[in-house]
Amino acid sequence: MNSQLAILVKGELSRLNKYGVFSISILIAVIWGVVLLLVNSDFLAGLLPFVLFLDATMMSIMYIGAEMHFEKTESTISTMLVTPVSNKNMVLSKVLGNTIHNLVSSLLIIAVFFIAGKAGWTYDVGFNIFVVLAGVIIATSTFTVLGLILSYYQKDFTEMLVSMFVIAIFLMIPSVLLMLGVIQGEEWENLMLLNPMQAAQNIIIGGFPNEAGELVFGFEYFVSLGYILFGGLALFRFLAIPKFQDYAVRQSGV
Amino acid sequence: MFKVENLMYKYPKNKEDVIRGINFEIKEKEIFGFLGPSGAGKSTTQKILIKILEDYRGKIFYNGKDIQEYSDEFYEEIGVSFEMPIHFSKMTAMENIEFFLKLYKNNANIEDLMKRVGLWEDKDKMVGEYSKGMKIRLNIVRALLNNPKMLFLDEPTNGLDPKNAMILKDMIREFRDQGGTVFITSHIMSDIDQLCDNVAFIVEGEIIEMDSPRNLKIKYGKRSMTLEYKENNETVTVEFPLDGIGKNQEFINLLQTKDIETLHSGETTLEDIFIKVTGVALRDE
Ligand SMILES: Nc1ncnc2c1ncn2[C@@H]1O[C@H](COP(=O)(O)OP(=O)(O)OP(=O)(O)O)[C@@H](O)[C@H]1O
Ligand SMILES: [Mg+2]
Numbered sequence: 226m227n228s229q230l231a232i233l234v235k236g237e238l239s240r241l242n243k244y245g246v247f248s249i250s251i252l253i254a255v256i257w258g259v260v261l262l263l264v265n266s267d268f269l270a271g272l273l274p275f276v277l278f279l280d281a282t283m284m285s286i287m288y289i290g291a292e293m294h295f296e297k298t299e300s301t302i303s304t305m306l307v308t309p310v311s312n313k314n315m316v317l318s319k320v321l322g323n324t325i326h327n328l329v330s331s332l333l334i335i336a337v338f339f340i341a342g343k344a345g346w347t348y349d350v351g352f353n354i355f356v357v358l359a360g361v362i363i364a365t366s367t368f369t370v371l372g373l374i375l376s377y378y379q380k381d382f383t384e385m386l387v388s389m390f391v392i393a394i395f396l397m398i399p400s401v402l403l404m405l406g407v408i409q410g411e412e413w414e415n416l417m418l419l420n421p422m423q424a425a426q427n428i429i430i431g432g433f434p435n436e437a438g439e440l441v442f443g444f445e446y447f448v449s450l451g452y453i454l455f456g457g458l459a460l461f462r463f464l465a466i467p468k469f470q471d472y473a474v475r476q477s478g479v
Numbered sequence: 480m481f482k483v484e485n486l487m488y489k490y491p492k493n494k495e496d497v498i499r500g501i502n503f504e505i506k507e508k509e510i511f512g513f514l515g516p517s518g519a520g521k522s523t524t525q526k527i528l529i530k531i532l533e534d535y536r537g538k539i540f541y542n543g544k545d546i547q548e549y550s551d552e553f554y555e556e557i558g559v560s561f562e563m564p565i566h567f568s569k570m571t572a573m574e575n576i577e578f579f580l581k582l583y584k585n586n587a588n589i590e591d592l593m594k595r596v597g598l599w600e601d602k603d604k605m606v607g608e609y610s611k612g613m614k615i616r617l618n619i620v621r622a623l624l625n626n627p628k629m630l631f632l633d634e635p636t637n638g639l640d641p642k643n644a645m646i647l648k649d650m651i652r653e654f655r656d657q658g659g660t661v662f663i664t665s666h667i668m669s670d671i672d673q674l675c676d677n678v679a680f681i682v683e684g685e686i687i688e689m690d691s692p693r694n695l696k697i698k699y700g701k702r703s704m705t706l707e708y709k710e711n712n713e714t715v716t717v718e719f720p721l722d723g724i725g726k727n728q729e730f731i732n733l734l735q736t737k738d739i740e741t742l743h744s745g746e747t748t749l750e751d752i753f754i755k756v757t758g759v760a761l762r763d764e
Contacts, residue, residue: 232581243569300565304621306531307559308582309551474531 230314230321237322244295246288246326254333261341270347273338274433275404277331277357278426281364283389283397284330286372289323290385293376302473312469316373320461323369324362331361350433353440357432363450364425367457371421374464377472396422414445421456424449480629480660481505481528486537488520488527488684497523499684500537505662505677510655512675513664514753516761520684521664522562525633528662529559555584558627562634564614568607572598572617575606576624583625592620595650597643611638619647623654630654632663636670648674666761668750678749682757692749699755700747704730708737 241247257276261269296302305315335357342349379385400423402408417423427449434440481504488498498520505511513521526532528539530546530553539546546553566575572593580586593599596616606614615638622630632651636644651674655661665671671678672692679689688695702721707714719730721744733739747755754760 229582232578236578239574240567240569243567299568300561300563301567303531303561304559304565304579307529307554307557308579309554309584310582311551470533 227314229310230318233310233314233318234321234325237318238325241292241322241326244292247329250326250330250333253330254337257334258337258341261337262346265346267348270338270341270350273335273350273352274357274426274430275401276334277361278364278429280327280331280334281361281429282368282422282425283393285323285327285365285368286375286389286392287385288326289319289369289372290376290379290389291382292319292323293373294379294382294385297476300476302476306470306473312473313466316461316465316469319373320366320369320465323372324365327365327369328358328362331358351438352434353432355432356440357429360425360429360432363453363457364428367421367453367460368425370457370460370465374460374468377468392422396420399423400426418445418448418452421453424452424456428453480507480542481662482538482540483528484538484540486524486527486535486539488523488532488535490523491534497684498527498535501679501681501684501686503679503686503689505660507660508655508658509676510651510661510663510674512671512678513662513681514666514668514671514678514749514761515664515681516666516759518683519681521666521681522633524681525559525631525662525664529557529631555625556628557631558622558625558629559631560618560622560633560635562637564611564618566606566614566617566621568605570606571603572606572609573602575617576620579621580624585626587624587626589620589624592623596620596646612640612643615639616643616647619650623650627659629660630662632661634665634667635663636665636667644670668748668753668761672749680753680757682759687757695749695752696746699752702747703745705741705743705745706730706733707740707742708733709740710737714740 302315335354338347338350341347375388376385379388399408400417400420403413403417403423404426427445431442431446431450432440483501483503486498486501487496489496501524503511513524515521523532527535528546530549541549541553566572567578570578573589576589576593580589590599593602596619598613598616598620601609601613606617609617615635619632619635622632630651635651636647639647648670651661651663655676661674663671663674675692677689677691678695680687690698704719704721704724705716706719707716709715717733719727724730750761
């Protein structure tokens with residue numbers, strides 16, 4: 226990582242911290258801990274993959290959208306435009322900052338569920354931490370890039386909420402319905418591979434064992450992994466970077 | 480240092496050009512002013528010169544090289560202050576400055592700068608808690624923190640009280656005296672008059688006149704002597720041309736015979752000249 230990028234990422238993280246997002250993550254993890262301790266439900270323990278999936282997808286879009294919106298109101302991006310920072314590093318630092326934050330957030334949640342399992346509050350959800358974290362990181366980066374691009378075109382906070390709503394209805398709910406078995410069948414499963422939400426879910430759930438207690442990396446896992454990885458890179462390379470200057474100028478108000 | 484040839488610009492959403500074929504040159508170690516009413520295209524021109532707006536027509540050279548050929552290293556050498564103060568409001572002034580400082584190879588002495596603009600005491604305050612004038616002063620520190628060779632200042636004194644405006648103008652002059660070059664926009668005539676070595680009058684995207692304030696005054700100004708005296712309990716005002724006043728018999732007569740109340744020599748202000756030359760007032764008052 227070059228030093229300019231390192232400075233930018235550090236700046237992003239310290240700003241995210243100032244905006245209180247790390248405190249929110251800690252708070253959420255603590256709430257999960259308390260709920261798991263008090264409710265003692267195996268159903269809740271089984272929600273871990275789902276929670277991680279939501280964090281990596283919807284929450285990533287929301288966090289980056291909120292951050293971009295906030296920066297818009299401060300017009301700080303126009304100042305960044307007149308520093309020797311390249312647009313690529315500027316965009317990359319936002320993606321990395323958001324991904325690191327979500328990684329920390331996910332690790333906290335994972336730790337809480339892990340402790341709950343080991344302490345006997347719930348059943349012990351086994352998982353392969355490396356596969357889970359790889360899934361979380363890749364999904365978060367891609368969905369952050371997606372959220373970033375969406376934010377270029379959102380005029381205000383309300384529009385961001387609307388676009389999240391649209392994503393939830395058309396992408397997330399079908400994938401949840403499939404997970405719950407409400408919709409079934411191979412055609413659906415194959416069609417759903419086109420849904421980035423589903424793909425993100427697949428690569429995170431891939432780290433959790435099936436009912437037989439084994440990790441299975443099938444066709445679906447690898448297709449999803451390739452889709453999210455290369456889709457994210459393509460979005461970054463062909464939309465997030467080239468459209469940044471336009472966006473920055475448009476919202477700068479200088 | 481900066482050479483602009485037949486510059487034209489149209490905002491993507493608009494039909495008409497807002498900059499309509501302007502030519503000017505900013506020489507090294509000078510303060511070059513853009514004076515014009517609201518909406519004339521001052522800020523737009525600045526944004527083009529600092530490579531924020533890209534789809535312009537015409538040519539712009541910085542040190543003999545087309546600015547389009549410069550990459551981001553261009554910004555190592557320039558300092559920019561925008562019309563609006565821009566900072567991370569949830570960070571302290573010093574955190575803001577330190578963040579930006581790290582992005583440049585060259586670093587100015589921040590303590591000196593902050594003391595100069597009177598913000599050193601408040602350096603650990605959140606910028607969100609700063610007053611408007613304080614934010615503007617911080618803007619100047621931000622523009623100077625990389626020891627730039629060239630400064631771009633968009634209405635830098637706007638929103639400052641007279642004392643701080645004075646400090647800022649002194650800083651700008653010192654910057655020039657130490658070898659820096661300055662592009663400054665304003666619709667405040669006195670700023671331009673006090674600071675600029677050369678000034679361009681810009682109206683509706685066109686440069687109407689360009690010269691040093693002094694030459695403009697010689698060219699367009701009339702110098703006069705105004706005399707007020709009392710006669711029959713009424714004040715009478717008469718004006719004489721300043722040139723050859725010592726031989727003006729009528730003037731001498733008045734001085735010798737009347738009860739003089741006031742005697743002023745008057746120069747036409749740059750603002751008067753602006754109105755005369757462009758036919759437009761700087762402010763709608
Ligand atoms: N982002 C934009 N999109 C479309 N038109 C714009 C935009 N910014 C400025 N303009 C138009 O361009 C013209 C010049 O604006 P500019 O901001 O350069 O004026 P100015 O001389 O700086 O005025 P002021 O003294 O009020 O700051 C105005 O007619 C303005 O309406
Ligand atoms: Mg302006």
